[in-house]
Amino acid sequence: MKRDIFQAIADPTRRAILVLIATHAMTPNALAEQFHTTRQAVSKHIKILNECELLNEEKVGREIYYQLKIDKMKEIDQWLEQFRKQWEERFNQLDQILINLKPKNNEE
Amino acid sequence: MKNNLLMDFSVDRKTNTVNVIREFAADQPTVWAAWTQPEILDHWWAPKPWKSRTKSMEFKEGGRRIYAMVGPEGEEHWAMADYTSISPKDNFKFLDAFCDSDGNINKEMPRSDWNVDFSKKNKTTTVKISIKHDKLEDLEAIIAMGFKEGFIMALGNLDEVLPTRK
Numbered sequence: 001m002k003r004d005i006f007q008a009i010a011d012p013t014r015r016a017i018l019v020l021i022a023t024h025a026m027t028p029n030a031l032a033e034q035f036h037t038t039r040q041a042v043s044k045h046i047k048i049l050n051e052c053e054l055l056n057e058e059k060v061g062r063e064i065y066y067q068l069k070i071d072k073m074k075e076i077d078q079w080l081e082q083f084r085k086q087w088e089e090r091f092n093q094l095d096q097i098l099i100n101l102k103p104k105n106n107e108e
Numbered sequence: 109m110k111n112n113l114l115m116d117f118s119v120d121r122k123t124n125t126v127n128v129i130r131e132f133a134a135d136q137p138t139v140w141a142a143w144t145q146p147e148i149l150d151h152w153w154a155p156k157p158w159k160s161r162t163k164s165m166e167f168k169e170g171g172r173r174i175y176a177m178v179g180p181e182g183e184e185h186w187a188m189a190d191y192t193s194i195s196p197k198d199n200f201k202f203l204d205a206f207c208d209s210d211g212n213i214n215k216e217m218p219r220s221d222w223n224v225d226f227s228k229k230n231k232t233t234t235v236k237i238s239i240k241h242d243k244l245e246d247l248e249a250i251i252a253m254g255f256k257e258g259f260i261m262a263l264g265n266l267d268e269v270l271p272t273r274k
Contacts, residue, residue, distance in 0.1 A: 015121065083126070084117040086155050091115065091130050093152035097142055098134040 005072065008052040013037075014045050018054065018068055025058060025065035113232070124241040131232045139233040140197045140226055146173065154178075163209070169194050173202075174211045184209070189222070199225050218242055 008014055017031060032042040046066060049055050056067045116129040132139050142148045146162035154160035157180045165173040171191045176184040186209050189202040201224070206217040213219075218241060225236040 087117060087128050087130075088115060089155045090152060091132075093156070094142060095113070095132065097148060097152050098132055098138060101134065101138050101142060101148065 003048065003051040005052050005054070008049055008054055011045070011048075013041075014049060017042075017045055017049065021055070021066050022068040022070070025056075025067040027063045027065055029063075031066075114234075124243060126237075126239045126241075128237040128239075129234065130237075131229065131234050133232055135231075136197055136226055136228050136233045139235060143224065143226075143235070144200065146175075150175070164211075167191060167194070172211070174207065174209075176209070186211075188213070197226060199223070 008018070013035060016035070020026060020031065020034060028039055028042050028046060031046075032039045035042065046055070049066075050057075052072070054069055054072050056069055058065045058067070113131040113133060114129065115131070116127070118127045119125070120127065134142075142152070144167050146165040150160045150162050152160075153175075154177050159178045160175055161178050162173060162175040165171075165175070167173070169191055173189045173191075174186065175188070176186050178184055186207050188205050188207045188211055190205070191200060191202045193199070193201040202222050203219055204222060205219045206214040208214070220242075221240040223236075223238045223240075227234050227236075
């Protein structure tokens with residue numbers, strides 16, 4: 001199942017996990033310690049992050065280490081860039097309106 | 109048209125808030141009017157080729173604006189704003205929502221909390237907008253409502269928007 005990347009960042013614990021594994025690979029046990037939560041709860045979040053294709057996993061002996069795929073996070077920035085452009089467009093229109101408004105409003 | 113007016117866009121993921129700051133080359137009462145009078149608002153609020161059409165607007169605390177974003181094929185997306193606070197020429201706040209043409213709120217869609225600040229800076233006016241969402245993914249739902257197509261088509265089309273310009 002492929003999930004939307006926004007599901008990954010919709011949850012505060014998952015955002016915190018992403019921050020932690022952005023800098024170094026961590027095992028689910030190490031993550032669970034960070035959040036004072038159960039290994040099961042962390043596993044659930046990891047499963048979702050994995051389905052969002054945000055994780056690199058590496059097996060070392062019996063442990064699995066997870067690290068963030070930074071490239072994937074860029075999708076969010078690209079999407080936000082569209083949103084930003086929409087505002088730019090809207091404001092360029094407003095600039096023109098203001099040019100036309102000026103004479104009228106000076107009477108106020 | 110190129111200009112050197114400041115625009116800043118940022119997203120605070122901790123508070124699910126979009127912040128937009130923009131300077132306008134007009135005095136504060138004029139910019140305020142452009143944001144708060146329906147006949148002016150309808151000229152710029154929709155990204156081309158969409159058009160904004162206000163059905164009703166009562167700009168006062170507790171008042172409401174109901175408007176449609178009308179697409180090139182005549183499709184209508186209805187939305188509303190409930191004004192929660194107004195300090196003339198300086199600030200207004202509203203809660204937005206998607207609705208039908210009678211103003212019945214679509215509860216499936218997220219609402220967001222808008223704060224719009226106006227301040228004078230030399231000969232320009234700075235407008236600071238912050239839009240707070242319950243969830244960051246709400247942002248995506250909002251853009252999916254149809255603005256995206258409109259704005260992509262818009263980029264090459266700017267001159268047509270301006271029939272009143274000499």
